[in-house]
Amino acid sequence: MKEQNISERLLDVATKRFATTGYNGTSLSAIATEVGIKKPSLLYHYRSKEKLRSAVLNRVFEHWNDELPRILKLATSGEDRFDGLVGEVVRFFVRDPNRARLILREMLDRPAHLRKRMDDYLGPYISILSDYIQKGVERGEVRADVQPRAYVLHVIQMVVGGIATADSLGASSIDLHMNEIVRIARSSLFIDQHRTQELQTK
Amino acid sequence: MKEQNISERLLDVATKRFATTGYNGTSLSAIATEVGIKKPSLLYHYRSKEKLRSAVLNRVFEHWNDELPRILKLATSGEDRFDGLVGEVVRFFVRDPNRARLILREMLDRPAHLRKRMDDYLGPYISILSDYIQKGVERGEVRADVQPRAYVLHVIQMVVGGIATADSLGASSIDLHMNEIVRIARSSLFIDQHRTQELQTK
DNA sequence: CCTACCGATCGGTAGG
DNA sequence: CCTACCGATCGGTAGG
Structure with missing residues (x-):
């Protein structure tokens, strides 16, 4: 090793x-x-320095590409597995925050270049997730006003950005902050079933 | 001009x-x-180049410091004014996305340095917002499991990050993405009153 | 506000 | 994998 x-x-x-x-x-x-x-x-x-840059980025995206299929299998159904899914993404970046920083820097340095790479590597997965969300809407589990693609992108961005810049925010406890991100992501996606049930049984 | x-x-x-x-x-x-x-x-x-850097950053933070008191006056009460408040912050950065990029870059380049600046300029406002949220919890308008400080930081981060990296994401329509951010922020903060009322009147 | 210049460092090459 | 070297550019200064 x-x-x-x-x-x-x-x-x-x-x-x-x-x-x-x-x-x-x-x-x-x-x-x-x-x-x-x-x-x-x-x-x-x-x-050249540029070749080195490409090699570095390729490896990060391949890591991602290796893990995402496994992670996505966790997401075959509704709310139960949602926390697991987002949790896995969080863990992926927490394990090595440099992955998050690298991607964020590349987004700023070469937007067009990174957009292409994101489309190639992540595009299909984002579409799959968007479809899950759409089905959730039809089942009545997910809020009808969610914009699936924008939602997925901004949740990813909240995770990546939050981890990359944790040192700059007063991120006393990374866990607390990641829990709050998961909470924000979950509660802005699902219709609150617990509350509904409580009220219905009254 | x-x-x-x-x-x-x-x-x-x-x-x-x-x-x-x-x-x-x-x-x-x-x-x-x-x-x-x-x-x-x-x-x-x-x-020196460093003095120029400081001057650039100072001006961005002073802009912020000039506008924040005005913006915060919009936020004296609950859900009605929430969209206006977040909308103002969104507009501040959409008006000049370089503000967002600059802050994001500084977070990556000099985390400790920016953390101090953030504390000085934004610290008080973040505390005020956290207090509003805490009062909302006591009034039963806001979800009890919100972590006020973490929530505020991550919403700001979602806005700043989303605008700074809009070119990298397939941000076809900036407005659509900003609307989704506001929706995520709002629906993860407030208890869904409409739903509650609907069910209660049944 | 300029010309002229400084040492240091950059990415990259030659050649072994 | 190294020494030796390249032209270009960097931040910054002298001196007017």
Whole structure:
């Protein structure tokens, strides 16, 4: 688990540095030095800084692509599994907040470029989730005025943004903040069944 | 309205550039050239790049500080005025999305530094809003499980993040997305009175 | 507000 | 994987 070849170690360090100090704020020599080699040796593994950037981003999106199918299987039915689903997404980014920072930075640095990548990797999953929501509306479980696609995007964004910028907010307890995000997401999606039932049995 | 001194024009251009290409991705000569002067002349107005950065951030926060008291007067009571309040915050950032991008970038680049600024400028207002929410809970208008401070922070973050990264998401219609954000914020805060009343009158 | 200039560092190449 | 080196550009200063 600890033995990695140099290409992978370069990718790890580059991910961390790009996430924390940004692409423009990170020099190739800084990355190389942290791995224990010199800049020209780095450029043998990745032929340019841009290639390194692409490699870093590709790996993050592939991680995502590996985990999302598994996560989405949790979401075959209604409210019960919703917390599990959002919880998994939260855990994915909490496990390594640099993933969130990296994506947020890329959104700011190269909007068009990232939009394409998001469409390719996440597009299908977002459509699946939107369909689930639409079915929930038809079943009467989900609020009728939800905009499915916008809802999904903003929940993802709340999670990614919340984790990426947790240090800037007074995020004393990450868990408390993530719980509140899940609560916001859930209660703005579902019609409140408990309350309905309480009142109906009166 | 069009006549500005050079210091102000430098501030405008620096704000735009820092927001779109980042602090590290913007050179002083690029800013100076766009204003029509040379780099050493810029450095007469702002003695270093860091001073320019501070000046840019100060102005954004002061804008905010000027408008927030007025906006908050809209929020003296419950659900009716909630949409107006969130709507004003949305409009503030939609009017100039670079404000949102700048703050998001600073959160990523210098978390500790921005946290202090946020506390100083926004801290009191966040406390006021948290108190409103707490009173709403006591009145039975607001969900009892809301975490007031976390709720406020994440709604702000959803707005700022959503506007800053609108280009990256498929934000075909900004209005649709902002409406969905307001809907998410409102419906996750208030107990659904309409539904309650409908059922009670049955 | 300018020209002229500084040392430092950048991404990248040559060549082994 | 290295040393040595490239032109370009960076933030900043001198001096007027």
